[in-house]
Amino acid sequence: MRYNETTHKWESDYWHPAITTDAVVFGFDGEKLNVLLIERGNEPFKGSWALPGEFIRQEDQSAKEAVYRELHEETNVKDIYLEELQSFSDEGRDPRERVITIAFFALVVKDKYQIKGGDDAKTAKWFPIDKFPKLAFDHHKIIHVALERLQQRIHFEPIGFHLLDKEFTMPQLQNIYLAILNPPEDDNKLRDRRNFPKKMLKLGYIKETGKKVTGHPYRSPKLYTFDEEAYKKAKKIGMRLEF
Amino acid sequence: MRYNETTHKWESDYWHPAITTDAVVFGFDGEKLNVLLIERGNEPFKGSWALPGEFIRQEDQSAKEAVYRELHEETNVKDIYLEELQSFSDEGRDPRERVITIAFFALVVKDKYQIKGGDDAKTAKWFPIDKFPKLAFDHHKIIHVALERLQQRIHFEPIGFHLLDKEFTMPQLQNIYLAILNPPEDDNKLRDRRNFPKKMLKLGYIKETGKKVTGHPYRSPKLYTFDEEAYKKAKKIGMRLEF
DNA sequence: CCAAAAGTGTTTCCGATACACCCATGA
DNA sequence: TCATGGGTGTATCGGAAACACTTTTGG
Numbered sequence A, B: 001m002r003y004n005e006t007t008h009k010w011e012s013d014y015w016h017p018a019i020t021t022d023a024v025v026f027g028f029d030g031e032k033l034n035v036l037l038i039e040r041g042n043e044p045f046k047g048s049w050a051l052p053g054e055f056i057r058q059e060d061q062s063a064k065e066a067v068y069r070e071l072h073e074e075t076n077v078k079d080i081y082l083e084e085l086q087s088f089s090d091e092g093r094d095p096r097e098r099v100i101t102i103a104f105f106a107l108v109v110k111d112k113y114q115i116k117g118g119d120d121a122k123t124a125k126w127f128p129i130d131k132f133p134k135l136a137f138d139h140h141k142i143i144h145v146a147l148e149r150l151q152q153r154i155h156f157e158p159i160g161f162h163l164l165d166k167e168f169t170m171p172q173l174q175n176i177y178l179a180i181l182n183p184p185e186d187d188n189k190l191r192d193r194r195n196f197p198k199k200m201l202k203l204g205y206i207k208e209t210g211k212k213v214t215g216h217p218y219r220s221p222k223l224y225t226f227d228e229e230a231y232k233k234a235k236k237i238g239m240r241l242e243f
Numbered sequence C: 001c002c003a004a005a006a007g008t009g010t011t012t013c014c015g016a017t018a019c020a021c022c023c024a025t026g027a
Numbered sequence D: 001t002c003a004t005g006g007g008t009g010t011a012t013c014g015g016a017a018a019c020a021c022t023t024t025t026g027g
Helices: A063-075 A138-156 A169-180 A193-200 A228-234 B063-075 B139-156 B170-181 B195-202 B228-236
Strands: A002-004 A009-012 A018-028 A033-039 A054-055 A081-088 A099-107 A123-128 A204-214 A222-226 B002-004 B009-012 B018-026 B033-039 B054-056 B081-086 B101-109 B123-128 B205-211 B221-226
Touching: A009 A222, A009 B205, A018 A081, A018 A138, A018 A169, A033 A063, A033 B002, A054 A063, A054 B033, A054 B101, A063 A081, A063 A099, A081 A138, A081 B081, A099 A138, A099 B101, A138 A169, A169 A193, A169 A222, B018 B081, B018 B170, B033 B063, B054 B063, B063 B081, B101 B139, B123 B195, B170 B195, B170 B221
Parallel strands: A018 A099, B018 B101
Antiparallel strands: A002 A009, A009 B009, A018 A033, A018 A054, A033 A123, A081 A099, A204 A222, B002 B009, B018 B033, B018 B054, B033 B123, B081 B101, B205 B221
């Protein structure tokens, strides 16, 4: 594809579709899983809520980088967990022209970054995963796929941490598993406070910090951290990391 | 993007990258896992081997459909297992222009279809997964990612069948697991002929056909099929399908 | 009757699950 | 001292893993 100085347009002998990225950004508020949405300031779907996303630019090194750029602009996030979901390329998903989207999902510490308020064209807001507005394009479908993927992932990869501060308590971590997997009320294996830490600690990549939380009107929970080294080692020797 | 009747070029106000699909097609020869490669007839990388793939066309309903089209042209395959892998969008992966590839992996019955021979510009050939030539572009990396994905998948989804005829024997199925996962010699749980069928049958979605193979110079193995209905049912009630 | 490959059953052991009581903290 | 939530230990049960012998088939 070349830029034509005369017509001021990009030209090619072959059809090239437009490519965007969209990110399903998950956050955790201590109780529920939340998704970050943006109110669209332009047509199409002006006024509707949508996933943060943008057209990939020529200067982006990769699709992933484009997502980082966009998320940084929107929310100032950094050092987040970001994983490619899949592409969405069906005809008719954008009324303007044929658009292929590469979707990602991200896990962030919800209150660590200041998302953009209503001060300019774009307003960003968190919505609980079970109660969000009608969305632009096929973004509803993308969120659905992202949630499924997250549920799969958390069974076999320790990614729950990315929704929490560096130091976290067992009950917090357990709540994340419950919020994501939403197991039936009688599922003791996930909901039981005795079994959860036992299993989690046996995996070997969570370690106590020795510290405790203070300021609660009840017994202070211990703080733990994710031990990246131990995790890599466990993964290398093919340890079962299933939860 | 619009077609300009005067210049006979596609034009847009914004940069649109080129999009291709590539497919890592796996086949099984009874002993080893194989990948389908194509000898390139044009520059760049003329004469090199590469993954089957092509630019997405405007008339393709989706990226997946583009892959089907391309594979059908190359190999006449139909009813194959096809799953999106991920996109590859790094700058510089194609010397011509910026190209974003959406990669897929496929499982086919290796000898069911006649792949194209050396009769025209494109020659297709099977290569064992542990011994294939230098590849064009970043296709080496794509195959690596595809193999990892396949190894993950087969632990939790019954996809081994797609590499075999509709009716297959336990030893055949076991060999697929061994070829894909390549467990250490002392791994009894996968290599033991007694444990494998036990576990496999307990999952509930493989059933005996009552038939047997004949023509072997030794005891005839039983034939089994994949029971799609039973699988869906098991999946719906959230059964553990891990192997 | 021999060689090659396939089929089958049992025991053991560990890990998952179920389950109940005590502890720390601030009000 | 009470209410709230957090921490911990144990018994049981089931499934995974280890293990060996018999059967079928064609040559």
